[in-house]
Amino acid sequence: MSDVAIASPARVRATMPWPGLLALFSAAFAAVMTELLPAGLLPQIAGALGVSEGRAGFLVTAYAVASFLAAIPVTAVLRGLDRRPVLVGVLAGFAVLNAVTAVSSSYAVTFGARVLAGVMGGVLWAMLVGYAARMVPAERRGRAIAIVSAGITVALCAGIPAGAALASVSGWRWAFCGLAGAALVLIGWVWWQVPNFPGEKAAARVPLRRVVVMPGVRTSLGVTSLVLVGHQAVYTYLAPLARERTSVVLLVFGVGTVAGIWVVGAVIDRFPRGALVVVLGVVAGAMAVLGAFGGAGGVVVGAAALWGMAFGGVPTLLQTALVNVAGAGNADVATSLQTTVYNAGIAAGSLAGGVVLEGAGAGALPWTAFPLVAAALVIVVGARRHAFPVRGRAWPGARPARAPRTTGGTAGCR
Structure with a gap:
């Protein structure tokens, strides 16, 4: 549609x-x-x-x-x-x-x-x-x-x-x-x-499986999974990592997320790809700093501030990318997939972090997250055509709408 x-x-x-x-x-x-x-x-x-x-x-x-x-x-x-x-x-x-x-x-x-x-x-x-x-x-x-x-x-x-x-x-x-x-x-x-919008008519409805295979959708969901697993593996066990500074670190992280979502909201429509590359780079850098200098209290607080500011905008950037890839007409189904991936990432990250904490200690947690976030960053940088297009290439969801197709059950696929 x-x-x-x-x-x-x-x-x-x-x-x-x-x-x-x-x-x-x-x-x-x-x-x-x-x-x-x-x-x-x-x-x-x-x-x-x-x-x-x-x-x-x-x-x-x-x-x-x-x-x-x-x-x-x-x-x-x-x-x-x-x-x-x-x-x-x-x-x-x-x-x-x-x-x-x-x-x-x-x-x-x-x-x-x-x-x-x-x-x-x-x-x-x-x-x-x-x-x-x-x-x-x-x-x-x-x-x-x-x-x-x-x-x-x-x-x-x-x-x-x-x-x-x-x-x-x-x-x-x-x-x-x-x-x-x-x-x-x-x-x-x-x-x-709030305005009302019509539901999707059965004849024009894109099946779930076709939404999944739209160019860029699986890439966006994969990046979401990598980022959430890495983030949650550290965030769930922040207390043993921060030790006596836990309350301060949580406060700084929370304030950072508020600042991050505000900044991202101001730039996301002009620089969606660039903003995502920057925030993932900052999260990966914060994980590296925590892994290398996690024992120093001031370093933990500073890294948490950067981590919070960067991560605050990540969900919005990933959601926007997915909606733009799938098109607004398929947004409900696409974001239901992302909601499932998001929750699965939280569960998997918490489990992985617990295993690492028990086996190698709190200091190993950031090094568990770093390669996952870095891999997500590499994917975003490489996905220049569909999932996270370069500036100057129209988002799929922003292209002029075509008339719905009437055959093959693929109305609205763009």
Whole structure:
């Protein structure tokens, strides 16, 4: 399906549709809060539900696993439906399931609510990037995606600590009540300010397997996997690497990610390839510095600052590249693939980092990440034609739309 067929000129604005993009930003914020807030409230939740903290931790695991498993199949099933009702349905699901979590005294009921909330999260993450891309002209996609993705960073850096602080004062149940109420407000905001887009008609729908084999898609997903495995192998075990400076390093890293996503948002539409090359080079350099001088406290803090600034923009750059390769019409399916790869990379990185930590110690962690990030950088530099084209070559998603084909089931493949 061509981009023109998806969004009429009346719907895609020449200027940035800030109210709608901020609604999607808030949806991303709410999703991260729903997923990760229990991690900071395990003692309180465990006591209220009469289980161990380990079993309470499974509430976070259940959400993540459900999100991982649901992203591709559920998104594929919902491709034919109008986009705004699906988004509103997901937010309504968050409202109901967070309310159930807030009032439940049964671990089984709470666990079930978390599984269903994870399904909602998988659908939401597959939608948000594509939605942002379809709300703006092709030349503004990167900035739109950066605005929406910033909701993740703000939730991690400010939302989770604020939610934990609120829970310590008023109780964890009120924190989930707040999330349920926020989701209800978001439903009205989305219906008012976010444009509706039609789903893909069956005759024009590009099958999942054809999206996977589009030029550049697998390369983009491969780079995503390499970067996430390397990043997570170190980040998960930052405490034994930073030792007594852990809190400072985490703070510096978090502030760096906020700065990084802001800088990338300012340049991504003009220099998408160059920005990605630079940030991956900085991440690889930070890993090398941590590996060589990890024992020096000041070096750890400085390297973490650079690492955070560079990595803050990596997800947005990779998401934008994938949307541009697949085209906005296939963005939901493409980003559902990336969501699955992203979560798989997090899991694999955490596992690999744990094995390295047990076998060789914390000092070996950066050297585990360095070759993976360096390999991703080499791939990006070499993928000059499709996945990460050089400046002056149009992104596939930015080319003038062709009329949909009517044979072979390949409408919209460009």
